[in-house]
Amino acid sequence: LTPAEEAFLREGQLAVLTALRPDGSPHSTVLWIDAEGGEILVNTARGRAKERHVLEDARVSVAVYDRADFQRWLIADGVARLVETGAWAHIDALADRYQGPGTNRLPREGPQRVILRIAPIRVETQGLRP
Amino acid sequence: LTPAEEAFLREGQLAVLTALRPDGSPHSTVLWIDAEGGEILVNTARGRAKERHVLEDARVSVAVYDRADFQRWLIADGVARLVETGAWAHIDALADRYQGPGTNRLPREGPQRVILRIAPIRVETQGLRP
Numbered sequence: 001l002t003p004a005e006e007a008f009l010r011e012g013q014l015a016v017l018t019a020l021r022p023d024g025s026p027h028s029t030v031l032w033i034d035a036e037g038g039e040i041l042v043n044t045a046r047g048r049a050k051e052r053h054v055l056e057d058a059r060v061s062v063a064v065y066d067r068a069d070f071q072r073w074l075i076a077d078g079v080a081r082l083v084e085t086g087a088w089a090h091i092d093a094l095a096d097r098y099q100g101p102g103t104n105r106l107p108r109e110g111p112q113r114v115i116l117r118i119a120p121i122r123v124e125t126q127g128l129r130p
Numbered sequence: 131l132t133p134a135e136e137a138f139l140r141e142g143q144l145a146v147l148t149a150l151r152p153d154g155s156p157h158s159t160v161l162w163i164d165a166e167g168g169e170i171l172v173n174t175a176r177g178r179a180k181e182r183h184v185l186e187d188a189r190v191s192v193a194v195y196d197r198a199d200f201q202r203w204l205i206a207d208g209v210a211r212l213v214e215t216g217a218w219a220h221i222d223a224l225a226d227r228y229q230g231p232g233t234n235r236l237p238r239e240g241p242q243r244v245i246l247r248i249a250p251i252r253v254e255t256q257g258l259r260p
Contacts, residue, residue: 014200016146016193018156026148026156028193030203063146063158067197070144070228073160098200 009035072127202257
């Protein structure tokens with residue numbers, strides 16, 4: 001990911017993540033997105049369908065567009081791995097970004113949060129500064 | 131699709147369509163969306179990757195969210211079939227909806243337009259009126 005691509009993924013746009021079901025069919029979800037260290041980050045919870053799917057087949061695609069400007073978008077294919085470390089702090093940081101500072105902390109007694117770290121293989125963009 | 135789901139898909143929101151590459155990996159694109167007669171409609175052109183992919187494997191997923199209200203979204207899995215009839219009139223109608231009436235007619239000498247008609251298998255929504 002270029003710095004401009006990472007910046008775009010940190011703007012607070014929504015993303016569509018598509019993973020593969022055990023039968024190979026695509027399964028999409030709408031969710032918050034982040035980027036760090038050249039990887040795309042998605043925060044989810046243990047037991048969710050997307051977590052189970054990427055444990056079976058790590059191939060995913062991510063699509064993000066600017067809700068204020070349809071000519072700005074990023075689509076990436078990549079391979080996801082699961083990381084637990086820092087996942088609670090990460091979901092809090094995303095809540096701050098998407099819902100406003102200090103809002104909506106998830107109770108820690110809920111299911112363990114996990115981060116899907118997606119190493120991009122192909123990235124296609126439109127309208128992002130180089 | 132319920133009437134409320136069809137209406138949502140005709141609001142002029144962007145969609146993410148995910149098809150499967152020959153190797154089974156997911157391939158997403160950002161595009162205009164439509165619905166009619168219980169099916170989800172996407173307009174594309176002969177020779178595009180998504181057209182080739184659905185000819186090989188018809189399984190797709192579609193994700194649409196309201197760019198003004200993240201709590202309104204629709205995700206559908208379905209099976210796509212290609213239809214040529216009406217595809218030029220359909221892309222003109224979509225251009226009217228997305229870009230304003232009478233704007234940006236595609237020149238007819240371009241590649242043949244086709245409609246992907248997606249019969250939904252599973253539909254999940256949030257925030258749409260019943």
